[in-house]
Amino acid sequence: MTYGTEKLREEKVFKDPVHRYVHVRDRVIWDLIGTKEFQRLRRIKQLGTTYLTFHGAEHSRFNHSLGVYEIVRRIVDDVFKGRSDWNEEDRLLTLCAALLHDLGHGPFSHSFEKVFQLDHEQFTQKIILGNTEVNAILSKVHPSFPTSVAEVIAKTSEKKLVVSLISSQIDADRMDYLLRDAYFTGVSYGHFDMERILRVMRPHGDQAVIKKSGMHAVEDYIMSRYQMYWQVYFHPVSRSAEVILTKILHRAKELYEQFYQFKHEPRHFYSLFKNQVSLEDYLNLDEGIVSYYFQVWQDEDDTILSDLAKRFMNRHLFKYVEFDPAKEYKKYIELTQLFKKAGIDPDYYLVLDSSSDLPYDFYRPGEEGERLPIHLLMANGEIRELSRESEIVEAISGKRRTDHKLYFPADVLYDESSKKNIKRQIRQILELRK
Amino acid sequence: MLLEHAKLLYALQSSGEIIGRKKFQKMIYIAKKLSFPYQEKFQFHFYGPYSEELTLQLEELVNMGFVEEVKEKKNGYYQYRYTLTESGHEFVQMFKQKVYKPHLDECLNSMNDQSARFLELVSTILYFEELTKEEVYEKIAQVKGSQNYSKDEIEEAFKYIAALKEFLD
Numbered sequence: 001m002t003y004g005t006e007k008l009r010e011e012k013v014f015k016d017p018v019h020r021y022v023h024v025r026d027r028v029i030w031d032l033i034g035t036k037e038f039q040r041l042r043r044i045k046q047l048g049t050t051y052l053t054f055h056g057a058e059h060s061r062f063n064h065s066l067g068v069y070e071i072v073r074r075i076v077d078d079v080f081k082g083r084s085d086w087n088e089e090d091r092l093l094t095l096c097a098a099l100l101h102d103l104g105h106g107p108f109s110h111s112f113e114k115v116f117q118l119d120h121e122q123f124t125q126k127i128i129l130g131n132t133e134v135n136a137i138l139s140k141v142h143p144s145f146p147t148s149v150a151e152v153i154a155k156t157s158e159k160k161l162v163v164s165l166i167s168s169q170i171d172a173d174r175m176d177y178l179l180r181d182a183y184f185t186g187v188s189y190g191h192f193d194m195e196r197i198l199r200v201m202r203p204h205g206d207q208a209v210i211k212k213s214g215m216h217a218v219e220d221y222i223m224s225r226y227q228m229y230w231q232v233y234f235h236p237v238s239r240s241a242e243v244i245l246t247k248i249l250h251r252a253k254e255l256y257e258q259f260y261q262f263k264h265e266p267r268h269f270y271s272l273f274k275n276q277v278s279l280e281d282y283l284n285l286d287e288g289i290v291s292y293y294f295q296v297w298q299d300e301d302d303t304i305l306s307d308l309a310k311r312f313m314n315r316h317l318f319k320y321v322e323f324d325p326a327k328e329y330k331k332y333i334e335l336t337q338l339f340k341k342a343g344i345d346p347d348y349y350l351v352l353d354s355s356s357d358l359p360y361d362f363y364r365p366g367e368e369g370e371r372l373p374i375h376l377l378m379a380n381g382e383i384r385e386l387s388r389e390s391e392i393v394e395a396i397s398g399k400r401r402t403d404h405k406l407y408f409p410a411d412v413l414y415d416e417s418s419k420k421n422i423k424r425q426i427r428q429i430l431e432l433r434k
Numbered sequence: 435m436l437l438e439h440a441k442l443l444y445a446l447q448s449s450g451e452i453i454g455r456k457k458f459q460k461m462i463y464i465a466k467k468l469s470f471p472y473q474e475k476f477q478f479h480f481y482g483p484y485s486e487e488l489t490l491q492l493e494e495l496v497n498m499g500f501v502e503e504v505k506e507k508k509n510g511y512y513q514y515r516y517t518l519t520e521s522g523h524e525f526v527q528m529f530k531q532k533v534y535k536p537h538l539d540e541c542l543n544s545m546n547d548q549s550a551r552f553l554e555l556v557s558t559i560l561y562f563e564e565l566t567k568e569e570v571y572e573k574i575a576q577v578k579g580s581q582n583y584s585k586d587e588i589e590e591a592f593k594y595i596a597a598l599k600e601f602l603d
Contacts, residue, residue: 119475155478156562158576325436326498329525332435352435356490372480402494 004028004092004141014066018179022070028141029069029095035133037103041065043286047181048108049241050232052315054185061102067176072098072165074198075172085161085203094162096138097152101166101173103127103134107287108245110359115249116272125150126279160206168207169363169374170197170221178224181232189227192220202377209377212389218374219392226362226396233360236405240317243351243407248294248308251348255302264296304348319410321430323352331429338426342419344412355403364397438473439491440529443500443522448539449546452516458492459484460553461545467560468598470538482558500525537602544598555583555591567592
């Protein structure tokens, strides 16, 4: 028996609120879960700032990664096993890629990536291919195995069916996060019959397709995705927290560049500020560290940094109005001038947030082959794109919906102890009523 | 406000008209790889580097009325033509100083003259630029098998990249 085929003497199970149990029998998977790089995911929340809106949303990337692994395990061990288009030799590769697909996520990934020009996918590659515990375990399977796993996650593998299980329009990643996020946020939408979808999923050439008989379960999944997008992921209060978080990072970076003397040296941020982040620096960063700095930055002398840190830590967020950039961009310019006159820095306190800033999407079939759509396997063996068969999916995916909101600190605008008239003018433009 | 959107509008203004979403995607990706300051994140998809963020930004620009999108049927599939509207021109004018970069116009125009298929190949090569030339050939055969790129086409793409880089130097 080789390391790659070694089984644990007894199956290990993790209790899981979404899938009930996560089953581990493979030695490699068990060892990967025990690595420090994978354990780090316990200290990174799956939904970033969403816990400030939905207080239950404290679940971690660790929970989600185990969940994706479990879905893929069920697919390869129960659904695909023995089917003609499935290569049994890809089993361990698929399981490892599922488990490790989010390994490079950092704390509040999206904001950090925007401000410091990082890419969590590149860090996933570096962790798998670099001098890490994860790499040591994967290399024990075969010296080329880390590269194979990294290629599946980067979607550059020739094994497109394996890639599609982890990254496509109906993949294990999305199925787990929708169910998990719905569970932990406590919302009633977001649920769908995953068991049914798995039962009707079939390997078909380069992709996993869904038997036509399972179309209604897929419709439910598409609806869940759509509702979660607008109701949870793009929730304006979570977005407000993310806006403030991003501005804190911008401010800290700007202060560093201006040689500001921090009361509490942001040692963990230096490599980020200098744009020289090593793998070691990156792995040392988690939400505990970030929270620590936000806590101490509340006492900084710089009023913008301390104010933003207080707002984030104490959930004293920005308010928002709906904003149509096409019709109102001149209004925005006017507001920028008025904010300056009122002594409120618009770079930090007047922020436009757009739906394109969000790292989530809802289902739209591929056009010009830009993305691979969900395909149904018809009774006659023909393959049809989902929205051509389902009126419900066509109705959702045919509509384009985008959204923009303008965020600002309403409390400051209502504080009439200074610049009263200018603030009144701003409130009028924003059409604010107390 | 909307600086990244303004950069896309500028690309469209500079190009006059861009035919095809794939072409738009690849042009921006190549420009980014040539160190022009586009911030969109790209991942490797079935058809080469692709940015969901860019797709959404383009949709937003169409919804805002800054970009006109014309859908037309061609050889059994739909194709999209993009041009800037009058309000799009007006909007980008406000950002001109921020979004203008020397030589960007020439690079975009040169790319716009190429086919989407060729730009897909160029962007794929740039995506794997850390690999050796031999490994890139191997990778293209693996991930772009269905496109059947010939050796000549791949060589041509390498030359094209070198010419763009030389021009920028």
